[in-house]
Amino acid sequence: MNKFKFEKLIIWQKAMDFGETIDQLSLNFPDREKFNLSSQICRASDSIALNISEGSIGQSNPEQKKFIGYSIRSLAEVVTCLFKAKRRHYITEEQFTNLYNESYHIMNMMIAFRKNIK
Template sequence: MSKFKFEKLLIWQKAMDLGEVVNILIDNFPKKEYYNLSSQLLRAIDSVALNNSEGSIGQSNPEQNRFLGYSIRSLAEVVTCLHKALRRKYISEEQLQIHYNESFHLMNMMIAFKRNLK
């Protein structure tokens, strides 16, 4: 039973799902990354869903468009963090590809949604 507009958005649902998967992924990062890459990655992935929801509540289309832009930029930050995690050998190439593809698909969905707001 969804009462908020954003709960019905597929981009919000996918961002929520990806956020939970990434949260589990960072559990395997070394403790030295707790305040660095782990924290940055978690904040970035959470920002994707948070900005989708914030932009959809009683906002005009230009305002929602602005928040979608924030979400897209946060998702780009997530991808960069994942690349850093691979370079530091915290994740495998396979894990990177899975989350990279999910991120790319979500980004394209958000861009399409953003275009339809105009």
């Protein structure tokens, strides 16, 4: 059923799952964060998979590398939002650690993927 090249990419699949996890997590943030941190972390986490897919469609290799770079930047933004959420006591230390480690794993996968683009 995979009709688009990006659907086969493990980094895209992981980014999709990660985005859903972040979305669910943000539902527990206070209402006052709805248009601030909740919105920011969700947009940044969605941007990871969005840029991976955009870079994989009919793009030259330099373009694909550029879009993976955007995904990496978005992931860094999510990590900063996670730090903010932890400092504001919206997430537990355990939630933070798990998501931080998952972020690090996805980051390393994206860096390796970008290095392998010829």
